[in-house]
Amino acid sequence: MEWRGETERGSVMADRTIRTVLTLDSSKFESGMQRAARAAQGLGASAKQVGDVTNSAMQRMAQSARDNRIEWMQVGGALTAVGAATTGLMTAVYATGIGYNQLRQSSLAALTTLTGSAEAAAAQMDRLDDFASNSPFARDVFIRAQQQMLGFGIEAQKVVPYLDAIQNAVAAAGGSNHDIAELARIFSHVSATAKITATDLREFGNRGVDAATLIGSQMGMTGAEIRESITAGTLDAQAALDALAAGMATTYEGAAEGVKDTFLGAVDRVKAAFRDLSSTIAEPLVGREGGGLLTGALNQLADFMRTIERLPAPVLQIGGALTGLAGLAATAAGGFMLLAPRIV
Numbered sequence: 001m002e003w004r005g006e007t008e009r010g011s012v013m014a015d016r017t018i019r020t021v022l023t024l025d026s027s028k029f030e031s032g033m034q035r036a037a038r039a040a041q042g043l044g045a046s047a048k049q050v051g052d053v054t055n056s057a058m059q060r061m062a063q064s065a066r067d068n069r070i071e072w073m074q075v076g077g078a079l080t081a082v083g084a085a086t087t088g089l090m091t092a093v094y095a096t097g098i099g100y101n102q103l104r105q106s107s108l109a110a111l112t113t114l115t116g117s118a119e120a121a122a123a124q125m126d127r128l129d130d131f132a133s134n135s136p137f138a139r140d141v142f143i144r145a146q147q148q149m150l151g152f153g154i155e156a157q158k159v160v161p162y163l164d165a166i167q168n169a170v171a172a173a174g175g176s177n178h179d180i181a182e183l184a185r186i187f188s189h190v191s192a193t194a195k196i197t198a199t200d201l202r203e204f205g206n207r208g209v210d211a212a213t214l215i216g217s218q219m220g221m222t223g224a225e226i227r228e229s230i231t232a233g234t235l236d237a238q239a240a241l242d243a244l245a246a247g248m249a250t251t252y253e254g255a256a257e258g259v260k261d262t263f264l265g266a267v268d269r270v271k272a273a274f275r276d277l278s279s280t281i282a283e284p285l286v287g288r289e290g291g292g293l294l295t296g297a298l299n300q301l302a303d304f305m306r307t308i309e310r311l312p313a314p315v316l317q318i319g320g321a322l323t324g325l326a327g328l329a330a331t332a333a334g335g336f337m338l339l340a341p342r343i344v
Helices: 028-065 069-115 118-132 138-153 155-174 177-193 198-206 211-219 224-231 237-251 255-259 263-282 291-308 311-344
Strands: 002-009 018-024
Touching: 069 118, 069 138, 069 263, 118 138, 118 155, 138 155, 138 177, 138 263, 155 177, 155 237, 155 255, 177 198, 177 237, 198 211, 198 224, 211 224, 211 237, 255 263
Parallel strands: none
Antiparallel strands: 002 018
């Protein structure tokens, strides 16, 4: 759009008069509007064409579904089964990984308290990981056993050697993860009470370990002499545990390695590998060393709930009542909508 102007000068009189005439040229504006209209028409045509193509594709798909109903049902069933299996697998992966990482978090926190520093706790956990990664038994059993041993006063540097001796003894007796946990409990009890008794010997024996004979083999005594010493109360508990662990390690050396060649041992190794893989996959949600997206989200939820808790009691009570009523109303409305078609 442009403006053109011309000036006409009138006759000279006492006062000069100037007249201005403006002429509007709308040709360029109209040309621009026409181009815009053509562009809009073209866009509409393109959209219609795309819509026609989409409708045509949907019609062909619907026709294919009608003509090949059985094949579609077979493929749909297969895809549904694959999807369900995949979802179930990943649910198991995350459940296993989160559970194991949660155990590591709590164990590491406890180790930090027991060892006196985060660095010492991390170093102890690394030693246990190196040991447990080559064991046919479950790593979580060793984590709990380590925490129990340290909590009952067994020195940190003795924990892994004790557990190694225990696993070899259990493997030689054809035992299980439960037996490892029980033997670790007995070790912890003896350390905590600073006394080994005939009852402890019987508990060892119930799990396939002749503790008196094994202790005597390291002290140059017979099993009977060890029992007499225990009865007399002259056998030092810590010395007895060290001798027992050494005797188990010597007598049952390599027994745990042999478990890998059995079917149950192979199954346990697969479970251990699945657990470690799941732990890595779940790491962003719940970290093995602490933190994680779920941990942060739950802390934020807790903070929000604490903020709500600081509201006046009448506000909370009225809000709770209204929320309950809203839930009842929604339930009633949903039930009515489900029943209405049948009633009508």
